[in-house]
Amino acid sequence: MTTTPDVQLVRDLVAQVPGFEEMYESHMFDQDGVLPHVFFWDVVQETVRSYLGQDPEAPDWRRTLDFLDERLALGVKEADAVIVTSFLNDLPFPGEPGHDIVRSLGPHLAAAFARIRPAG
Numbered sequence: 001m002t003t004t005p006d007v008q009l010v011r012d013l014v015a016q017v018p019g020f021e022e023m024y025e026s027h028m029f030d031q032d033g034v035l036p037h038v039f040f041w042d043v044v045q046e047t048v049r050s051y052l053g054q055d056p057e058a059p060d061w062r063r064t065l066d067f068l069d070e071r072l073a074l075g076v077k078e079a080d081a082v083i084v085t086s087f088l089n090d091l092p093f094p095g096e097p098g099h100d101i102v103r104s105l106g107p108h109l110a111a112a113f114a115r116i117r118p119a120g
Contacts, residue, residue, distance in 0.1 A: 006036040010072060013043070017068045019059030020046070048091070048098040051086065069106030080112075088113045094120045097119040098099035 003011070014024045027034045043064065050058035072083050086092050088109060092099040102120065105113055 005076045006082045007034060008084055009076075009079040010034050010036050010039050012071070013064070013067055017059045017063045019057070036082045037086040040082055041090060044087055044090045048101060050096050051101045055095075060102070064108065065101075065104060065106060070107045072108040072112060083109075084112050084116060089116055093117075 004052060010024065010040045020043065023077045024034065024039070027042070046055070047061045047064045049055040050061040050064075051094065068083050068087060072080055088105075091113070095107045100119070102110075102113060
């Protein structure tokens with residue numbers, strides 16, 4: 001059975017940022033596996049909570065951003081779609097708590113963010 005690039009992205013994130021393991025397990029659906037876009041909604045929530053210091057147990061937001069920036073640089077279309085659509089697009093908007101996290105995006109994430117949300 002071949003793993004699709006978007007599912008591999010999720011697995012690689014969990015391997016690099018082990019704090020997502022429990023969340024990953026809760027997203028496994030019988031034999032169908034994980035749904036990357038749904039999983040990344042929770043990744044955004046945990047990353048913002050970590051950034052805001054609201055949850056000391058949340059996976060480190062810096063490691064998450066670094067990992068995603070590195071992956072976006074690889075240019076794997078199916079994985080990039082998850083990162084852009086279900087991570088960057090779901091970050092807090094201006095005026096919302098945690099919006100300043102966008103100032104910490106790496107160069108690849110920042111460029112993609114500027115394309116999809118030029119107003120922030």
